[in-house]
Amino acid sequence: MSDIKIEGYDFKPGFKGMAKDTGSDQTMFKGVHWGKAMMWIFLLSDTFIFSCFLISYMKGRGSTLIDWPNPSEVFGLHVFGVDVPLLLIAIMTFVLITSSGTMALAVKYGYEKNKKMCGWLILATAIGGLTFVGMQAFEWGKLIHEGVRPWENPFGAPQFGSFFFMITGFHGTHVSIGVIFLFIYAYKTFAGHYDEGKRGWFTSIKGDYVEIEILGLYWHFVDLVWVFIFAFFYLW
Amino acid sequence: MEKTKKQEQTTTHKIGIYLWIWGLLFVLSFFSYMVDWYQFQGMLRWSLILFFMFLKAGLIMAFFMHLYWERYALVNVLLWPMTAIACFIFLMVAEFEYTVFTRLFYFVAGG
Numbered sequence: 001m002s003d004i005k006i007e008g009y010d011f012k013p014g015f016k017g018m019a020k021d022t023g024s025d026q027t028m029f030k031g032v033h034w035g036k037a038m039m040w041i042f043l044l045s046d047t048f049i050f051s052c053f054l055i056s057y058m059k060g061r062g063s064t065l066i067d068w069p070n071p072s073e074v075f076g077l078h079v080f081g082v083d084v085p086l087l088l089i090a091i092m093t094f095v096l097i098t099s100s101g102t103m104a105l106a107v108k109y110g111y112e113k114n115k116k117m118c119g120w121l122i123l124a125t126a127i128g129g130l131t132f133v134g135m136q137a138f139e140w141g142k143l144i145h146e147g148v149r150p151w152e153n154p155f156g157a158p159q160f161g162s163f164f165f166m167i168t169g170f171h172g173t174h175v176s177i178g179v180i181f182l183f184i185y186a187y188k189t190f191a192g193h194y195d196e197g198k199r200g201w202f203t204s205i206k207g208d209y210v211e212i213e214i215l216g217l218y219w220h221f222v223d224l225v226w227v228f229i230f231a232f233f234y235l236w
Numbered sequence: 237m238e239k240t241k242k243q244e245q246t247t248t249h250k251i252g253i254y255l256w257i258w259g260l261l262f263v264l265s266f267f268s269y270m271v272d273w274y275q276f277q278g279m280l281r282w283s284l285i286l287f288f289m290f291l292k293a294g295l296i297m298a299f300f301m302h303l304y305w306e307r308y309a310l311v312n313v314l315l316w317p318m319t320a321i322a323c324f325i326f327l328m329v330a331e332f333e334y335t336v337f338t339r340l341f342y343f344v345a346g347g
Binding site for chain 1: 248249251254255257258261262265268269271272273275281282285286288289292293296297299300301302307308309310312313314317318320321324325328329331332333335336339340343344
């Protein structure tokens with residue numbers, strides 16, 4: 001994925017390239033946009049934060065003697081006179097995967113310098129993310145209305161609420177921040193900032209379509225975290 | 237000219253691969269939802285959940301986040317720290333089992 005910008009540096013794939021990278025002079029990932037490398041480092045640290053949340057949830061759920069609330073009932077919805085388990089969560093999962101797919105395509109069209117397609121796909125991603133946050137807000141409202149609090153709930157072990165609000169809240173914050181940036185990047189794409197190499201608001205570095213890929217990495221990561229939350233919190 | 241063309245090919249991929257992965261993610265999510273729908277219980281439930289989860293996570297990381305095409309140095313920088321998380325999970329499993337034991341011992345059995 002790296003565009004070779006450093007003159008005369010010839011990148012080798014596989015373990016040879018890895019040895020060359022790790023043993024290289026001055027910078028490790030030669031030719032990789034610094035923002036992309038930093039985004040990966042950030043995502044790695046974020047992985048640790050989310051892991052800590054999920055591990056503490058595992059520890060809390062595993063060590064309580066009171067029955068854990070049954071997620072498929074707690075998060076079930078009553079639609080058209082039928083109780084559907086986990087309906088909202090399933091829809092949220094599909095919405096997030098859809099937005100992840102549009103983002104992947106946006107990155108692809110960005111590299112092909114297809115401004116229109118790229119912009120529309122980023123916009124679609126942003127709308128998907130917004131839908132997700134909206135549904136999460138609805139879910140929070142529903143649970144709070146039913147009496148779920150960080151310290152108690154009518155379904156079972158009192159720890160349930162604190163883990164639920166902490167984990168989904170932290171993830172929802174990530175989605176919200178992502179949505180804000182998606183809208184900004186959609187604007188910047190349509191305005192042609194990446195074609196002209198226009199400098200950003202807070203940086204002196206010239207705009208490039210690689211920024212779309214960096215944003216894409218963040219967005220896919222948000223989707224990735226949801227995969228784990230969906231499995232461990234909602235399905236387990 | 238020849239050289240730049242070659243480089244461009246490494247930065248973009250055919251649309252088909254993305255659509256395939258997208259479709260696969262949908263199918264896998266549907267399957268993991270079905271695990272709950274049919275109320276599988278016990279080991280079958282957990283192994284299915286974990287299987288679909290890792291498959292989805294792997295697909296997203298490998299193709300949407302381009303790790304499959306990425307240089308090995310980056311892949312290794314990202315994946316090796318995950319072993320620390322695995323260690324932490326094992327430690328905390330031991331911890332919660334001990335907590336449950338003490339709670340049962342003192343609250344229920346009465347010490």
